[in-house]
Amino acid sequence: MGLSAYLTLAAVVFCIGLFGTMTRRNTVGILLGIELMLNAVNINFVAFSRFHGSEIGMVFTLFAICITVAEVALGLAIVILLFRMRRTATADHIDWLKG
Amino acid sequence: MTLEIAAFWGFAAVLVVAGLAVVLSKNLFHSVLWLALALVATAGVFLSLDAEFLAAVQVLLYAGGVVTVVVFAIVVTERLVGERLSHTSRRVLAGGAVSAALLALLVRALANASIHIPKPPLTGDLTRQIGMSLLTWFALPFELLAVLLLVGLLGASYFARPEE
Numbered sequence: 006m007g008l009s010a011y012l013t014l015a016a017v018v019f020c021i022g023l024f025g026t027m028t029r030r031n032t033v034g035i036l037l038g039i040e041l042m043l044n045a046v047n048i049n050f051v052a053f054s055r056f057h058g059s060e061i062g063m064v065f066t067l068f069a070i071c072i073t074v075a076e077v078a079l080g081l082a083i084v085i086l087l088f089r090m091r092r093t094a095t096a097d098h099i100d101w102l103k104g
Numbered sequence: 105m106t107l108e109i110a111a112f113w114g115f116a117a118v119l120v121v122a123g124l125a126v127v128l129s130k131n132l133f134h135s136v137l138w139l140a141l142a143l144v145a146t147a148g149v150f151l152s153l154d155a156e157f158l159a160a161v162q163v164l165l166y167a168g169g170v171v172t173v174v175v176f177a178i179v180v181t182e183r184l185v186g187e188r189l190s191h192t193s194r195r196v197l198a199g200g201a202v203s204a205a206l207l208a209l210l211v212r213a214l215a216n217a218s219i220h221i222p223k224p225p226l227t228g229d230l231t232r233q234i235g236m237s238l239l240t241w242f243a244l245p246f247e248l249l250a251v252l253l254l255v256g257l258l259g260a261s262y263f264a265r266p267e268e
Contacts, residue, residue, distance in 0.1 A: 025127030075256035082263035
């Protein structure tokens, strides 16, 4: 398979994730969209790394995966905290910073 | 060679279908299960790129860890509110238009770019090379990652503390 096949696949997955992030009302649903987008970027990293003949891109993918895991854990902790305080998971209802 | 192409297209089809199901499913729990399938299909794509170690990490950390944490969060929040969570979409047309425009832009740029380079043959064990770079050239970022995970652990347990 050529490099452009992998890059096109990653672009499709990224746009699907972007669609989910923009259209979901539930905060957990938004997080799932962000997961898809990060995943697409990882595909790009690995494909470029393999076609370049160097393992550095795969090391970066490892870093990206670990940082994503920390991000998901903290994001869900924030969602649960908001739930306790406001009884809502809808992103449109979380508007305390509005003047 | 033909097996590799068939595997790529199979995993790519599963990945795209599962991704669409994640963003379109009406049930939040089903969305998470579709995400698990999408992440496993991504591990398959990594396998077709000879990255066995990354495929294993993807399945263990993502499909195992992240999906479990998200399921926990859904169970906890549904119990807190005592009813099913609403999981609808809004502004589907505008979101779809923006996503489709970005996709068209990216595909056009990829079609115009001259990136028809052949896949170089594997030189040695990729897993061994990844381990060598992690503990030599990338030793400091590797240690920083441990600090980041500790900070994430502390932050998550601080947020999730019982109310005074």
